[in-house]
Amino acid sequence: MSLRFGFDELTGRTWTRCPNKDVDGRPATDALASPASCPWTRGAENKMLLKMPQKLLKSANYIELGSYQHWPVLIPQNIRLYTYEQVPLFLKENPFITDGYRAHLPSKLCLRSIFMMSNETVNIWSHLLGFLLFFYLGVNDVTSTLPASGAKREDYVIYAIGLFCFQVCMLCSVGYHLFACHRSEKTSRRWLALDYAGISVGILGCYVPGIFYAFYCNAFWRQLYLLTVLSLILAVFCAQVHPRYLSNDWRHIRVAIFCSVAGISVIPACHWVGVNGGFTCEVVQLFLPRVIVMYLIAGSAFLFYVTKIPERYFPGQLNYLGASHQVWHILVVVMFYWWHQTAVHMMQFRHSQPCPALTSSS
Numbered sequence: 001m002s003l004r005f006g007f008d009e010l011t012g013r014t015w016t017r018c019p020n021k022d023v024d025g026r027p028a029t030d031a032l033a034s035p036a037s038c039p040w041t042r043g044a045e046n047k048m049l050l051k052m053p054q055k056l057l058k059s060a061n062y063i064e065l066g067s068y069q070h071w072p073v074l075i076p077q078n079i080r081l082y083t084y085e086q087v088p089l090f091l092k093e094n095p096f097i098t099d100g101y102r103a104h105l106p107s108k109l110c111l112r113s114i115f116m117m118s119n120e121t122v123n124i125w126s127h128l129l130g131f132l133l134f135f136y137l138g139v140n141d142v143t144s145t146l147p148a149s150g151a152k153r154e155d156y157v158i159y160a161i162g163l164f165c166f167q168v169c170m171l172c173s174v175g176y177h178l179f180a181c182h183r184s185e186k187t188s189r190r191w192l193a194l195d196y197a198g199i200s201v202g203i204l205g206c207y208v209p210g211i212f213y214a215f216y217c218n219a220f221w222r223q224l225y226l227l228t229v230l231s232l233i234l235a236v237f238c239a240q241v242h243p244r245y246l247s248n249d250w251r252h253i254r255v256a257i258f259c260s261v262a263g264i265s266v267i268p269a270c271h272w273v274g275v276n277g278g279f280t281c282e283v284v285q286l287f288l289p290r291v292i293v294m295y296l297i298a299g300s301a302f303l304f305y306v307t308k309i310p311e312r313y314f315p316g317q318l319n320y321l322g323a324s325h326q327v328w329h330i331l332v333v334v335m336f337y338w339w340h341q342t343a344v345h346m347m348q349f350r351h352s353q354p355c356p357a358l359t360s361s362s
């Protein structure tokens with residue numbers, strides 16, 4: 001249950017909304033009921049509300065987060081939160097997130113809502129911080145990691161592509177979660193398309209350094225795989241232009257496309273083990289565990305994304321914190337970071353050990 005309360009400037013009285021008074025999916029008596037008259041308001045909450053300094057109440061509205069936490073949270077003026085039943089159809093993605101939705105907002109208020117608590121706050125900030133992390137890693141690579149490892153110009157290019165892709169992915173995701181609540185469905189859908197495009201770019205950012213260093217000593221396979229991956233990502237982009245791509249009918253096709261683009265990486269991974277002479281080879285023993293960990297992180301991130309676990313078992317309890325999409329976001333950042341560190345290790349290995357004569361000529 002979520003309860004909102006605040007101070008009414010006109011009447012000079014505190015107000016609350018009783019969720020059970022909602023009629024036809026619309027708030028019936030918003031800003032009208034006094035806390036004492038709301039049958040759903042528990043004694044402790046009522047006391048807490050009435051004790052709140054009036055000055056503080058006048059400056060902002062506060063929300064209670066679910067039934068398990070009591071955090072006073074600032075809500076900018078002109079923004080209110082909605083329940084699942086109250087939001088427009090295009091925002092009804094996850095019925096287990098029952099409250100805390102922003103909706104019907106113009107762009108300016110979407111932006112301002114970045115500092116308030118809603119069911120998208122963790123999604124926005126996890127990838128905003130992710131963007132800052134990859135930006136910092138980029139600066140750090142150029143100023144210290146790469147020069148210290150004796151990197152060549154091509155190493156700089158590969159790192160720049162990888163980290164740029166990760167940053168684009170993070171920013172597209174921030175944009176979508178910030179502007180999905182836009183009053184225009186068209187704008188919201190455009191940001192959703194950009195979020196999906198960002199995922200493809202993020203996958204590309206994993207492939208480029210991975211293939212480059214895995215086939216560092218084999219120019220033919222390196223170029224072939226890089227070209228194949230580029231065409232695949234391009235094909236995904238083309239699919240995204242299709243008008244039905246964002247519809248719910250194509251939900252499974254969307255998931256299938258992303259799974260195939262990511263899953264197809266098993267082919268170069270197995271090939272890399274074979275080219276290096278199997279599991280006994282030093283480079284395979286060094287880096288195969290890292291590749292397996294990468295697949296485990298990606299697999300678990302995907303499972304959270306599609307199964308909507310854990311909120312499926314606690315509907316309404318994880319509206320603000322602990323929902324599957326938040327876990328997915330954090331795992332994506334962890335996965336990109338892990339892959340970046342793996343690329344650093346592979347680059348340092350390749351620069352410390354020259355390519356074997358057998359494959360360097362091909």
Ligand SMILES: [Zn+2]
Pocket residue numbers: 123173177325329
């Ligand atoms: Zn997201």
